[in-house]
Amino acid sequence: MSTFNPMAEPYKIKMVEPVKITTREFRQNAAKEAGYNTFLLRSEDVYIDLLTDSGTNAMSENQWAGIMLGDEAYAGSKNYYHLEDAMKECYGYKHLVPTHQGRGAEQLVSKALISPGQWVPGNMYFTTTREHQELAGGQFVDVIVDAAHDPLDESPFKGNVDLNKFEKVIKEQGAKNIAYITIGVTVNLAGGQPVSMQNIREVSELAHKNGIKVILDATRAMENAYFIKVREKGYAAKSIKEICHEMCGYTDGATCSGKKDFHTNIGGFAACNDDDFATHMRSNVVVYEGLQTYGGMAGRDMEAMARGMLEACDDVCMRHRVAQSEYLWNLLDKAGIPLVRPCGGHGVFIDARAFYPQIPQEQYTAQKLANDIYEYCGVRSMERGIVSAGRDKVTGHEHKPKLETIRLTIPRRVYTQSHFDVVAEGIIELYKDRDKMKGLKMVYEPKALRFFQARFEKL
Ligand code: F0G
Numbered sequence: 034m035s036t037f038n039p040m041a042e043p044y045k046i047k048m049v050e051p052v053k054i055t056t057r058e059f060r061q062n063a064a065k066e067a068g069y070n071t072f073l074l075r076s077e078d079v080y081i082d083l084l085t086d087s088g089t090n091a092m093s094e095n096q097w098a099g100i101m102l103g104d105e106a107y108a109g110s111k112n113y114y115h116l117e118d119a120m121k122e123c124y125g126y127k128h129l130v131p132t133h134q135g136r137g138a139e140q141l142v143s144k145a146l147i148s149p150g151q152w153v154p155g156n157m158y159f160t161t162t163r164e165h166q167e168l169a170g171g172q173f174v175d176v177i178v179d180a181a182h183d184p185l186d187e188s189p190f191k192g193n194v195d196l197n198k199f200e201k202v203i204k205e206q207g208a209k210n211i212a213y214i215t216i217g218v219t220v221n222l223a224g225g226q227p228v229s230m231q232n233i234r235e236v237s238e239l240a241h242k243n244g245i246k247v248i249l250d251a252t253r254a255m256e257n258a259y260f261i262k263v264r265e266k267g268y269a270a271k272s273i274k275e276i277c278h279e280m281c282g283y284t285d286g287a288t289c290s291g292k293k294d295f296h297t298n299i300g301g302f303a304a305c306n307d308d309d310f311a312t313h314m315r316s317n318v319v320v321y322e323g324l325q326t327y328g329g330m331a332g333r334d335m336e337a338m339a340r341g342m343l344e345a346c347d348d349v350c351m352r353h354r355v356a357q358s359e360y361l362w363n364l365l366d367k368a369g370i371p372l373v374r375p376c377g378g379h380g381v382f383i384d385a386r387a388f389y390p391q392i393p394q395e396q397y398t399a400q401k402l403a404n405d406i407y408e409y410c411g412v413r414s415m416e417r418g419i420v421s422a423g424r425d426k427v428t429g430h431e432h433k434p435k436l437e438t439i440r441l442t443i444p445r446r447v448y449t450q451s452h453f454d455v456v457a458e459g460i461i462e463l464y465k466d467r468d469k470m471k472g473l474k475m476v477y478e479p480k481a482l483r484f485f486q487a488r489f490e491k492l
């Protein structure tokens with residue numbers, strides 16, 4: 034890698050999308066209409082959209098050119114074969130099962146591997162992943178290291194699986210009652226924190242010794258590979274592709290949302306090595322997604338994803354991506370805003386409990402913070418706390434996660450340094466007014482994945 038300033042964009046702008054600049058009064062009305070849920074805002078009322086890095090990225094000219102080469106045959110599209118080749122080149126699994134997005138793959142894997150009553154350990158839950166595991170009759174159990182739940186802990190690999198916790202689950206429940214273990218790389222809800230290669234290797238050894246499969250949530254695997262490259266001894270000279278291959282090599286299969294690392298607006302896949310596992314997923318993909326050679330995607334989308342995959346594992350591209358998160362993180366940190374430390378890959382997470390200590394978690398601290406940031410500066414973020422965590426399927430009680438955060442997620446190649454300056458200015462202004470703020474009450478609660486559609490009123 035060169036010593037070039039990592040914030041300097043390794044691309045230039047060819048097309049622009051105008052955004053609306055609004056007044057605070059306008060945004061207060063829009064927030065009220067949206068039930069104080071940033072998911073329910075209209076995108077055109079948002080100035081800088083940091084809701085998610087999912088499907089919101091800027092594709093390259095090469096990807097857009099690929100869109101014109103869509104082979105929209107129902108069966109055997111040539112774009113499927115390009116995607117299969119790219120997946121093998123970047124990750125190395127034997128079988129590819131395309132899906133419309135990540136959760137489609139999660140459904141296939143959960144249905145193939147979980148028998149009702151089985152446990153599914155994982156390094157912190159992800160919303161859709163856990164939902165599909167539970168729908169298949171499984172019970173998720175968190176085996177992430179304790180450090181992940183502490184926003185102030187500075188460990189470089191806070192996404193790691195705690196081997197003792199995993200071993201305890203095996204001992205207590207019995208290996209045959211464990212469907213598989215999921216390793217998320219990076220760990221979204223922990224703040225985009227990476228998992229080390231050593232940890233993946235050790236988890237794999239322990240799991241396989243007990244006949245337990247390892248499934249990688251490879252949604253941001255290339256970002257994780259970048260962190261391994263810069264933080265773990267022995268990987269500095271390896272390419273992101275080589276690191277991805279090694280990570281995947283310790284696992285039996287993967288689910289992946291194509292909407293992140295690959296810059297595409299839609300897409301995903303499941304992958305594995307075992308022939309029977311692949312056959313099971315292929316028999317379900319035709320029921321729930323589409324034929325096994327398109328899985329819910331148009332041919333053109335598979336082409337864009339194949340090209341995006343090959344582009345994204347470029348070291349310079351990934352270094353710039355992480356540098357943007359770090360830039361915003363540093364601006365906020367310097368101003369004393371309480372953040373999840375260290376900075377993760379796909380965004381900056383604010384510790385809402387420390388930002389608003391006067392608002393208890395039962396009054397949706399982070400939900401209120403996400404709303405206030407929108408009202409103050411037109412920036413949309415996402416709650417990642419008690420609302421996202423939902424309810425225990427058995428007891429009906431709310432899960433109360435230790436981390437009560439909002440996520441300022443950085444779409445890839447979309448915003449510039451001055452956009453991040455505006456985000457920081459707005460949040461710093463809000464921080465000065467923090468003592469005035471009160472919480473929310475929930476007035477509408479959907480049954481599944483409630484954070485998407487829940488509505489609130491101000492207390
Ligand atoms: N796994 C992880 C780690 C994710 O972050 C996501 C999506 C999925 C699986 C599901 O993929 O959306 O394509 O169905 N995360 C988005 C986010 C929604 O905003 O973090 P999907």
